[in-house]
Amino acid sequence: MIPLEQHRQTILDAVRALPSRPCASADALGLVLAEPVCSAVDLPVFTNSSMDGYAVHSADVATTPTSLPVRGDIRAGDTTTYEVLPGETRRIMTGAPMPAGADAVVQVEHTDGGTETVEIERSAVAGVHVRVQGEDLRAGDQVVEAGIRVQPHQLAAIVGAGVATVAVVPRPRVAVITTGDELVPTGEPLQHGQIHESNGPMLAALATADDATVVAVEHLRDDADLAATVERLAQEADLVMTSGGVSAGAYEPVKNAYADGGAVSFVKVAMQPGKPQGFGLVGDGVPLLALPGNPVSSLVSYLSFVRPALRVLAGRSPQQPRLTARVVDGWKSAPGRMQLARVRLGRDDDGLTMTASGASGSHVLGGLATAHAIAYVPIDVLEVRPGDVLDLELLPGESIP
Ligand code: AMP
Ligand code: MG
Numbered sequence: 139m140i141p142l143e144q145h146r147q148t149i150l151d152a153v154r155a156l157p158s159r160p161c162a163s164a165d166a167l168g169l170v171l172a173e174p175v176c177s178a179v180d181l182p183v184f185t186n187s188s189m190d191g192y193a194v195h196s197a198d199v200a201t202t203p204t205s206l207p208v209r210g211d212i213r214a215g216d217t218t219t220y221e222v223l224p225g226e227t228r229r230i231m232t233g234a235p236m237p238a239g240a241d242a243v244v245q246v247e248h249t250d251g252g253t254e255t256v257e258i259e260r261s262a263v264a265g266v267h268v269r270v271q272g273e274d275l276r277a278g279d280q281v282v283e284a285g286i287r288v289q290p291h292q293l294a295a296i297v298g299a300g301v302a303t304v305a306v307v308p309r310p311r312v313a314v315i316t317t318g319d320e321l322v323p324t325g326e327p328l329q330h331g332q333i334h335e336s337n338g339p340m341l342a343a344l345a346t347a348d349d350a351t352v353v354a355v356e357h358l359r360d361d362a363d364l365a366a367t368v369e370r371l372a373q374e375a376d377l378v379m380t381s382g383g384v385s386a387g388a389y390e391p392v393k394n395a396y397a398d399g400g401a402v403s404f405v406k407v408a409m410q411p412g413k414p415q416g417f418g419l420v421g422d423g424v425p426l427l428a429l430p431g432n433p434v435s436s437l438v439s440y441l442s443f444v445r446p447a448l449r450v451l452a453g454r455s456p457q458q459p460r461l462t463a464r465v466v467d468g469w470k471s472a473p474g475r476m477q478l479a480r481v482r483l484g485r486d487d488d489g490l491t492m493t494a495s496g497a498s499g500s501h502v503l504g505g506l507a508t509a510h511a512i513a514y515v516p517i518d519v520l521e522v523r524p525g526d527v528l529d530l531e532l533l534p535g536e537s538i539p
Contacts, residue, residue: 307453372421382431
């Protein structure tokens, strides 16, 4: 058996970020920036008022109360260039350009709100309520660094900085192939010996949750020509994953398709569940990750191998962020294998806690649905004890309690 990290490294050594392409900034949500984004303009673009009030020469309002004649209004969006002479003022709105001459804004709440003459009740020193051109960013300054997956707050900064197009790494396209004569799509009646096919929907949903585009989910019978399907889907996908058919049974379509030293190699990984794994490059160098069929095995295999590969294809670092939590009730772990345990998270006075979620079998879907995260039990641990602290990875869509 090879360590989990070794199999992951074999896969990561074979994948590269997809070539970048230009993208309208407004459509970049969830995509990874291939290049840093630099501001096209100064921010603020022009010196403007941060308050509704009166633009003044601060020297004129050094002693208050005082009154000043109001020469008119400056509204947000007014493109005229105004000047305020000493001894006078203009009403100004938030975001409106400061008139030449004025160096401060008295907020309307500190005045009588007059439109012909205004009574100023409080003084304002130079610079008060004035947002100066370029004080946030200068044209050419970096707004967001490369490698960032664009979130709404970064999107705001990018478009606000006047950058209409950014270089992004496209979403990886993913194809899923499920195998097994016993599998029936949900919604169709089951005959004796048949079960509902759940890995196809699960793996497609995992890839979607990880910002990939699922281009195909196909089911094959155990005697179908698997390699031909793989080659066809490798034409339209950046990564292909298969489910099932990689273990030691007599009818293992994925393993058999590449039996004679083909493009895909099969290994036993020291993890539990998820021991039988396959990996190779198919088509024009497209990674094929062959995952075991038991639903929980498929899930932890996805998290351990597919997810890091998708992250790299998408221009990100391979490692999904991890957390730690303290075990409340212990459980047993398999000797010589890293256990990937489904856990529920909680919180007490000492921080994040975890308990096992359901029974440990790799077929147990009920315990999967109630889990929040996968905990990593190191290879040399035979018994997880209360108080132990373990690394964990949140399942997609789950958050820290
Ligand atoms: P296999 O890896 O093909 O030997 O399958 C191992 C176990 O997982 C068997 O009990 C299968 O019935 C089950 N299984 C395989 N593929 C799926 C699937 N797509 N959905 C649900 N269960 C599956
Ligand atoms: Mg099978």
